[in-house]
Amino acid sequence: MTIAEVSKRYDISPDTLRYYERVGLIPPVPRNANGIRNYDEASCSWIELIKCFRSAGVQVEALIEYRQLYEQGDSTLYARKQLLLGQRELLRERISELNASLEKLDKKLKWYDDVISESKKEC
Amino acid sequence: MTIAEVSKRYDISPDTLRYYERVGLIPPVPRNANGIRNYDEASCSWIELIKCFRSAGVQVEALIEYRQLYEQGDSTLYARKQLLLGQRELLRERISELNASLEKLDKKLKWYDDVISESKKEC
DNA sequence: ACTTGACTTAGAGTTAACTTTAAGTGTTAT
DNA sequence: ATAACACTTAAAGTTAACTCTAAGTCAAGT
Numbered sequence: 280m281t282i283a284e285v286s287k288r289y290d291i292s293p294d295t296l297r298y299y300e301r302v303g304l305i306p307p308v309p310r311n312a313n314g315i316r317n318y319d320e321a322s323c324s325w326i327e328l329i330k331c332f333r334s335a336g337v338q339v340e341a342l343i344e345y346r347q348l349y350e351q352g353d354s355t356l357y358a359r360k361q362l363l364l365g366q367r368e369l370l371r372e373r374i375s376e377l378n379a380s381l382e383k384l385d386k387k388l389k390w391y392d393d394v395i396s397e398s399k400k401e402c
Numbered sequence: 403m404t405i406a407e408v409s410k411r412y413d414i415s416p417d418t419l420r421y422y423e424r425v426g427l428i429p430p431v432p433r434n435a436n437g438i439r440n441y442d443e444a445s446c447s448w449i450e451l452i453k454c455f456r457s458a459g460v461q462v463e464a465l466i467e468y469r470q471l472y473e474q475g476d477s478t479l480y481a482r483k484q485l486l487l488g489q490r491e492l493l494r495e496r497i498s499e500l501n502a503s504l505e506k507l508d509k510k511l512k513w514y515d516d517v518i519s520e521s522k523k524e525c
Numbered sequence: 526a527c528t529t530g531a532c533t534t535a536g537a538g539t540t541a542a543c544t545t546t547a548a549g550t551g552t553t554a555t
Numbered sequence: 556a557t558a559a560c561a562c563t564t565a566a567a568g569t570t571a572a573c574t575c576t577a578a579g580t581c582a583a584g585t
Contacts, residue, residue, distance in 0.1 A: 283531075293532090294574055301534095302572095313581060315532055328510075335503035339572065353521070360514040367507050370500060377497050380458035384490050387451075391483040398476070406561070416562090417544055424565095425542095436551055438562055462542065 280318040289326055296326070304329055304342050306350070335370050403441040412449055419449070427452055427465050429473070458493050 282293045299305050305325040308316045318326075325346075332342055345362055348355040405416045422428050428448040431439045441449075448469075455465055468485055471478040 281531080292574080295572085297533090298573060313532080314534095315581090331503050331506045333572095334499055335507065336500075356514065356518055356521070360511065360518065363507060363511055363514065367504070367511065370504050370507065374497060374500050374504065376457055377459070377493060377500070380454050381490070381493050381497065383454045384458065384486060384493065388483065388486055388490065391479065391486065395479055395483065398479070404561080415544080418542085420563090421543060436562080437564095438551085456542095 280323070282316050282318070285318045285323065285326065288323075289330055291326070291330065299326075299329060299339075302339065302343060304339060304346060306346065332366070335366070336373060337366050337370075341366065403446070405439050405441070408441045408446065408449065411446075412453055414449070414453065422449075422452060422462075425462065425466060427462055427469060429469065455489070458489070459496055460489050460493075464489065 280288075282296055285291075286293045286296060300308055305322065308318055308322045311317050329342060333339070341362070345359060348359045348362065403411075405419055408414075409416045409419060423431055428445065431441055431445045434440050452465060456462070464485070468482060471482045471485065
């Protein structure tokens with residue numbers, strides 16, 4: 280799979296894919312004889328994972344750490360799990376914060392509905 | 403209310419409060435004879451609104467637009483409501499995206515639980 | 526042979542949203 | 556009165572996460 284195909288498949292720009300690899304967020308992608316990236320299934324799995332985590336607001340820095348733990352093998356299984364547990368907690372907090380904001384926004388919208396129907400009466 | 407008090411009350415740094423005012427995200431805050439900000443209830447309401455929206459991921463740019471509509475008076479009630487409706491939609495999408503990520507994260511964690519309990523058996 | 530187009534790199538540039546700095550004013554405590 | 560402290564401004568600096576640029580390689584089409 281070329282970088283263009285992967286880019287299309289996951290809707291991540293080629294620049295960003297190269298950036299992720301460059302900063303060590305994913306392991307090096309296999310290359311062909313001309314040095315051109317040839318993404319295999321392992322690479323794609325990484326990208327899927329990264330995409331999910333990034334959209335959940337996990338920082339690039341934390342993902343680099345995760346990958347470094349992965350590289351160190353099975354001895355880091357527990358550490359990796361802890362890292363993910365921490366991120367899950369953050370994610371939950373973020374979600375409940377957003378839900379609180381959504382409620383406030385709903386209230387504000389209700390206020391607009393009331394005011395607008397008021398002014399209609401007066402017209 | 404001084405900027406320090408407002409900063410404490412809403413947990414927003416004085417720098418950020420000044421920044422919000424400077425870029426036009428909130429109307430000018432009243433000043434005393436020495437040019438020192440003296441936040442009144444109206445200013446606080448704005449800050450509360452901004453804080454809620456920012457934590458919901460609404461961009462500063464959109465909030466400036468909202469405030470500009472507000473300044474133009476009642477004729478913009480409908481436009482403001484539309485702006486908020488749009489932002490609510492974005493917020494809902496963001497929340498369901500995060501919930502999807504949370505599920506994936508849960509699956510990954512379950513995988514870790516399985517693998518770790520496996521390796522315990524072997525020891 | 527030449528152009529087109531996708532790929533490569535290192536490194537510079539961009540964007541949003543602050544955050545810090547420098548230089549200064551005014552109020553309060555000793 | 557002098558030091559400490561909270562405030563003021565404009566403008567420069569920072570940070571994360573890309574995104575673009577320049578300069579180049581390589582394979583395929585005309």
